[in-house]
Amino acid sequence: MAYKRFTFFGGKGGTGKTTCSSAYALHLARQGVRTLAVSTDPAHSLADAFGTGIGSSVVKLEENLWGLEIDAALEAKKYMEGIREQMRQIVSPAIVEEVDKQLRIAYVSPGSEESAIFDCFVDLMEQAGQKYDAIVFDTAPTGHTLRLLTLPEVLGMWMEHLLEKRRKAMDMMRLASHYERDLLEKLKEDPVFDLLTRRRDRFQRARELLTNHELTTFHFVLNAEKLAVLETERAVALMNEFEIAVGPLIVNRVMPPETGSFFEKKRAQQTQYLEQIQKEFGQYGIVQLPMLDGDIEGMQELEKLLPLLAVLDAEKIAAS
Structure with missing residues (x-):
């Protein structure tokens, strides 16, 4: 069977991302693929979807299937502790206290949790192929997820800038210490530069x-509604800009054609947006999931979606 090593499910809040990602992870596991289902959404619902407890440590859900809900606050704390330990090994003891102060400020600053989640996220991706054949990510609502996925580009450029500044500073220090052999010897190695390079x-x-x-x-x-379509248009454009592959879109909660008179107008409106979705995103492929008569919770309920989501294994879904 054809499947990707890393599969992300994202979109506007409340569209059914968790249900779809959980069902697809279960589908892969049932095909013998060692699969890890991961939630990066602060409002974790993965445990609700599978109907069992999942936390910040990997738990086995059934044969070939594991679950993990990333705890952003915990990961941010671990992330800062790791940086603190690295800094203590590099900087002078005289400024350790100031470094600690700056790290405490950084811990509560905007973006600290996203950086920490990203670090955990990269760890998991690097483990793939060893522990797991596939990782399925249930992501946070669109804006949060797009910031997370574009971090490598943004932070990579920032690191290049820091490396260039550090390189120039070290060149100046070596030039200034030209006649001080002991100091010059110490400056041959630069642990800060090595850390930034890593x-x-x-x-x-x-x-x-x-x-x-x-x-x-x-x-x-997404759902066949105006705001969801507009948000998805912007998100797909950004994915293309950052060269991240967009797979078939899943239109969830599609109403059946035989709705009663009460829902006729809603069905007509939904049909209009389904046509717009096909026009805007048909090149990626479209999968429609019907509106169900109850909540999806637990393995038995998720199993209802397996035949519908199995088509995501295909390399390309026809844009009909």
Whole structure:
């Protein structure tokens, strides 16, 4: 069977991302693929979908299927502790206290949790192929996810800038210490430069994985409604800009044609947006999921969706 190593499900909040990602992860596992289902959404619903407890440590759900809900606050704390430990090994003891102060400020600053989630996210992607054959990501609502996926590009450029600044600073220090042999000897190695280089290389590896169309694909889940369509248009454009492969879109909660008179207007409106979705995104392929008469919770309920989502295994779904 054809499947991607990394499959992302994203879209506007409340469209059914968790249900679709959980069902697809279950489908892969039932085909013998060692699959990890991961939630990067702060409002975790993965445990609700599978009907069992899932937390910040990987748990086995059934044969070939594991689950993980990334705890952003916990990961941010671990992330800052890791940086603090690295800094203590590099900087002078005289400024350790100031470094700690700056890290405490950074811990509560905007973007700290996203950076921490990204670090965890890269760790998981680098483990793929060893522990797992496939990782299925249930992501946060669109804006949060787009910031997360574009971090390698943004942080990579920032790291290049820092490396250039550090390189110039070290050149000046070596020039100034030309006649002080002991100091010059110490300046031959630069642990700060080495650390920045490792971080830059890590971001580069993440970008290579995310933009590898053989390994990674992103499925948008949306409803046939105006705001969801508009948000998806913007998100797909950004994915294309950052060269992340967009797979077939999943239109969820499609009403049956035999609705009663009460829903006739709603059905007509939905048909209009289904036509717009086909026109805008037909090149990626479209999968329609019907509106169901109850909530999807637990393995038995998820099984109802397996035949419908199995088509995502195909390399390309016809744009009919």
